Amino acid sequence: MPKYRIVEFAKSQVQAGLFSINRICCLCGISKTTFYACQNPDSRFEAKYERLRAKIVKIIRGNSASGVGRIKSALWEDCQIHVGRDALGRLLKLWGLQLRRKNKKSKLSIIQKILIFLADRTNILIRSIITAPFQAITSDISEIYYNNGRQKAYLAIHKDILGQIVYGWQLAENMEVSLVIGSLEKAKKNIRKLLGKIPKKMLCHQDQGSQYTSYEYADVALKSNLVLSYSTPGTPTENPGQESFFGRLKEECQDEMSEIRNFKELYKFIKNKIKYYNCRRLHTSLNNQAPLKFTQQFIKNLSLSESKKRFSFFRG
Structure with missing residues (x-):
């Protein structure tokens, strides 16, 4: 995003x-x-072409079935105005003027029907106050292009909201359910390594994509006593931490990923980048510490606090 x-x-x-x-x-x-x-770059883009809005609306009113190609041709024939196809498509989308096409809807699963019935109540995270690591993790999937953009893979991660650490990740050449389950299983394994257990009622937040609303994924999460939370459909901003992570990864590494020639190399590259992110990437929100160090310090303080409580109990 x-x-x-x-x-x-x-x-x-x-x-x-x-x-x-x-x-x-x-x-x-x-x-x-x-x-x-x-700032929103769309605002500047719209202002640049605002003079064309009335002309485009007039063309669409004359033929409501006009798509980008016909509108582009009409602008040139009627007004001698040349606008690139991509720019015109972007304008139509921003102004809500794009051609509406009917799409066949896929059949909803029982879990998806329940989520629709619950509406905003499915987003437990947005109603929660997160004050420490291990209280909530978020997950998302993003496309990763490599080999000069000719090939594509999918990266799923499970990341702590406050501690920023990536507990689990999985890279695959498809978006099957195994992608998110693999990431979740790694997350569970690493949380147990760090903390010794998976905390009770730990939130696991994601969007309502078919992978995350599948029976298989929900079963793995619920059997670990995780509490599932889902974003409202069409609101990617309800999971901003994930979008920020993927945005930085692509911004900083796209040139390197473009030079990668096969999936095996890409897997190794992503593994090293996530290791660097967890162990060495400093965050101002974590007092200029890397996520792993911040999390380990939290666990150390937590252990000291619990030891003091036990000591006080025995002295009493």
Whole structure:
């Protein structure tokens, strides 16, 4: 997701009085400088072509079935105005003027029907106050292009909301359920390594994609006593931390990934990048610590606190 979308979401939460600027920046994985300076590039793009809106609307009214190609041709024939196909398509989408096409709807699963019935109540995360690591993890899937954009893989991750550490990840050449289950299983394994157990009622938040609403994924999560939370359909800003992670990965590594020639090399590359992110990437929201160090320090403090409680109990 573009960074400005994350900033827009963050600002809306601050304006609604739900979070302070520092808190929402921490949750979204952005700096305060980005919060104040980042702007929506679509606004500038629309302003550049605003003079064409009335002409395009007139063309569409003359033929409601006009697509990008016909509108492009009509602009040239009637007004001698040349607009690139991609730019025109983007304008139509921004202005809500694109041709509506009927798509066959797939059959909903029982889990999806339940989520639709519950509506906004499925998003437990947005109603929760996260104050420490191991309270909530989020998951998402993103496309990863390599070999000069000719090949594509899919990366799924499970990441701690506050501690930022990537507990689990999986890379595959398809988007089957095994992709997200593999990531979740790795996350469970690493959480147990760090903490010794999976905390009770730990939130696991994701979108309502078919992989995450499958029986298999829900079964693996619920058997581990994880509490499932889902974003409202069509609202990617409800999972901003994940979008920020993928955005940075692609922004910083796209040139390197373009040079990778096969899936095996890509897998090794992603593995090294996530290891670097967990062990060495410093975060201002974590007091300039890497996610792993921050999490280990939290566990150390937690252990000391529990030891003091036990000592006080025995002394009493």
